[in-house]
């Protein structure tokens with residue numbers, strides 16, 4: 026009899042999920058990543074034949090070279106920051122749950138696109154005897170293009186599974202008090218260590234305006250997060266702004282845009298800003314390159330004098346406390 030059969034099964038397991046990232050900072054690996062990511066109808070909803078032509082005829086011929094350069098500038102010895110930090114979060118949550126429950130609670134990491142895959146994480150959880158599964162997408166705000174895509178990808182991964190686990194999931198946590206407090210604590214610590222700038226920009230990844238019009242609650246949830254964070258920090262409405270970054274393609278995305286807002290502030294004489302990106306549970310290309318490098322250059326070029334990026338919650342203790350609380354709340358009765 027194998028060791029795993031003799032063990033008492035754990036009460037539940039946790040599947041942490043984030044977006045996915047290229048396996049190397051090369052045009053080839055970026056092309057493979059973008060081909061899978063951008064083929065998802067949850068991400069780009071255009072009619073398939075037309076989108077396939079645009080994706081394969083234009084985007085995948087041009088974009089990988091440019092984007093690979095950006096990845097090269099942020100790559101770490103442990104690989105892509107998104108993957109390295111997600112692994113740290115997985116280890117830290119395992120440790121926190123061991124403390125909270127006095128026993129090993131299996132925690133596995135999966136990405137919607139690329140590696141580690143849902144199938145590999147599912148196999149690892151099954152081998153540890155998990156029959157109750159909490160799915161925890163690391164997206165504080167729900168969007169069909171991210172959390173919705175996790176749901177589809179998980180369903181696909183389970184298509185050949187002969188015996189499904191009991192499943193629950195955390196749909197979003199955009200106004201959870203422990204999330205707001207974790208963000209506020211990171212801002213306060215940053216202010217203490219680096220001084221406080223004139224304004225705080227809360228920059229969220231964008232989505233096309235059309236998706237919001239169709240009922241995607243993401244932008245409204247981002248605005249709620251921003252309002253609650255401002256309240257926690259006792260900011261008046263002229264001391265902060267909620268904006269949206271990372272536009273892709275030609276259509277209108279939800280506004281105001283991060284880059285246009287920074288440009289306008291610089292022109293209006295705002296000389297210093299702090300920028301935080303509350304939609305990102307882990308630092309990644311969109312924060313470390315687009316916000317920390319590109320948008321800084323833009324702000325300084327238009328007359329700004331000081332610009333600081335406040336890192337994502339990553340593996341901060343307050344973040345782990347939040348994730349532990351989410352697990353405890355959503356697994357009651359298991």
Ligand SMILES: C=CC1=C(C)c2cc3[nH]c(cc4nc(cc5[nH]c(cc1n2)c(C)c5CCC(=O)O)C(CCC(=O)O)=C4C)c(C)c3C=C
Pocket residue numbers: 044045046047059063068069088092105107164168170171230231232233243271273304305308309310311
């Ligand atoms: C094409 C449309 C896109 C939508 C809609 C979208 C939504 C969305 N994305 C994130 C989080 C991340 N996106 C990241 C990179 C990224 N996003 C898009 C496009 C859309 N995102 C692209 C094409 C890329 C790749 C880089 C590029 O080619 O510009 C990342 C970073 C991944 C990494 O490897 O570091 C994250 C994280 C959210 C939260 C969101 C909507 C809510």
Ligand SMILES: [Fe+2]
Pocket residue numbers: 230271
């Ligand atoms: Fe994105």
Ligand SMILES: [Fe+2]
Pocket residue numbers: 271310311315
């Ligand atoms: Fe970007």
